[in-house]
Amino acid sequence: EVQLVESGGGLVQPGRSLKLSCLASGFTFSNYGMNWIRQAPGKGLEWVASISSSSSYIYYADTVKGRFTISRDNAKNTLYLQMTSLRSEDTALYYCARQRLGARGPFDYWGQGVMVTVSS
């Protein structure tokens, strides 16, 4: 059974940093591109960042470029999102999601999400 379990969220002050993790199981993690997608309270879905299976290709939304870094450790089956210079508008539920059928394929499995609240 495919499982994605996010962790590392919490309350953080504006300008501070936070690192999210997503532990994957039930599939060969190193074969899949992975993504972070967020959802502000009561709002829709916003793609944040993606990383290819071997970390060769990395992309970011303009809203986080230069502040967030996506990475992965295939030996540990773990996806990461390092978030710096956090702003109130980064407050959201952050999901990690597996991507099938290549870089433009659908997000076929999602984690349960981890909440990040940026507030003083």
Add this chain to the structure above:
Amino acid sequence: AIVLNQSPSSIVASQGEKVTITCRASSSISSNYLHWYQQKPGAFPKLVIYSTSYRASGIPSRFSGSGSGTSYSFTISRVEAEDVATYYCQQGSSNPPTFGSGTKLEIK
């Protein structure tokens, strides 16, 4: 970035009724990269339809999708109570991937 205009923003339907959601893209996209998700209240999103018209694993046949170019649609042939959710379209045709604003389905 490609903008996806989803309509309507909300639907109230009776059980057994047919429901259709439309997703219009600001630029033409490949039908291979248009997908639909279901997000039930308090839950994470779930893939329902991928590549315009293919049902994801375990998805009932009452869910279907169609379209091409800039116009796509998602249909539930006979709505059931368990279909209460917000539905999102998403394109992966060009970076960045974008989502529609969602359609909230409620049952009368």
